[in-house]
Amino acid sequence: MIEQYKKIAILGGGNMGIALAKGMVASGKYRAEDITLTRRNTKLLDAMVEQGYRASNNNALAVADADIVVLSILPQQLDSVLDNISESIDPSRHLFISIVTGVAVTDIITRLGKVVEVVRAMPNTAIAIRESMTCITSKNASPENIKLVKEIFSAVGETVEIEEELMSSATALVACGIAFFLRSIRAAAQGGTEIGFHAGDALRMAAQTAKGAASLLLHFGSHPENEIDKVTSPKGCTIAGLNEMEHNGFSSAMIKGIKTSASKAEKLYTDEK
Numbered sequence: 001m002i003e004q005y006k007k008i009a010i011l012g013g014g015n016m017g018i019a020l021a022k023g024m025v026a027s028g029k030y031r032a033e034d035i036t037l038t039r040r041n042t043k044l045l046d047a048m049v050e051q052g053y054r055a056s057n058n059n060a061l062a063v064a065d066a067d068i069v070v071l072s073i074l075p076q077q078l079d080s081v082l083d084n085i086s087e088s089i090d091p092s093r094h095l096f097i098s099i100v101t102g103v104a105v106t107d108i109i110t111r112l113g114k115v116v117e118v119v120r121a122m123p124n125t126a127i128a129i130r131e132s133m134t135c136i137t138s139k140n141a142s143p144e145n146i147k148l149v150k151e152i153f154s155a156v157g158e159t160v161e162i163e164e165e166l167m168s169s170a171t172a173l174v175a176c177g178i179a180f181f182l183r184s185i186r187a188a189a190q191g192g193t194e195i196g197f198h199a200g201d202a203l204r205m206a207a208q209t210a211k212g213a214a215s216l217l218l219h220f221g222s223h224p225e226n227e228i229d230k231v232t233s234p235k236g237c238t239i240a241g242l243n244e245m246e247h248n249g250f251s252s253a254m255i256k257g258i259k260t261s262a263s264k265a266e267k268l269y270t271d272e273k
Ligand SMILES: NC(=O)C1=CN([C@@H]2O[C@H](COP(=O)(O)OP(=O)(O)OC[C@H]3O[C@@H](n4cnc5c(N)ncnc54)[C@H](O)[C@@H]3O)[C@@H](O)[C@H]2O)C=CC1
Pocket: 011, 012, 013, 014, 015, 016, 017, 038, 039, 040, 041, 059, 072, 073, 074, 075, 077, 080, 081, 099, 100, 101, 122, 123, 124, 125, 175, 176
């Protein structure tokens, strides 16, 4: 249990903060009582408190009590939170993990006015079920602390270390990506309903089929087209459907969407200033 001596403050107990906390505890490597979640209205964290987590609306106190500080607020909420906790930070003790989109390590250090070690992480909502793909980067953390952060996120899914310059791209591909694939599954289910299945059955069938497709790639390490070739019988119905989708811009829509999300992610914090 790597984290048994570490206390964790997750500033911003919203979608991701809660999902991260739950995923960490579900991994069996972290204890709920070592994790404090903050948000302005702590009533909304009552369900977490019932499960043994701590809740607070005082970021400075939560930080003072923690070894690891996770920044999990929105980009537009970041500056006021950093201003509020600055006095409570001890750079020799605190390790920062930021999952805030579009915020560089240097942005955090500049705003805090203190040189703390910061590791940026970009997970996705599948962190709640320990199936996240998390991209990690740091310009100033020690190898030990980067390893520690990798271990945290490895407990809730897969990790990859990337250059900080690619973090907005990672945001589009892995964080926004969950929504893109979910929308694809919804579209498949809608098609399924139109050709005869009840909506609930169609959704379950589409979701399991999507899981199977992703698992084939991860299991065999193969290229999608290799797996597609195994499905498309000559003169068959798969290639007919696939080509119809491509004539309507299926791949192009996904590529353009990912590029749009990446450029938006890059500007989310700076546009607030
Ligand atoms: N939702 C997603 O799939 C992903 C989000 N992110 C990033 O993670 C961060 C959090 O995103 P979400 O959890 O989706 O947002 P969210 O809006 O669900 O959570 C933010 C939380 O911060 C709380 N908050 C606001 N001001 C606060 C303050 N002064 N002190 C303490 N808490 C405060 C809000 O009440 C809210 O609960 C964002 O920067 C986002 O870009 C990163 C990866 C995936």
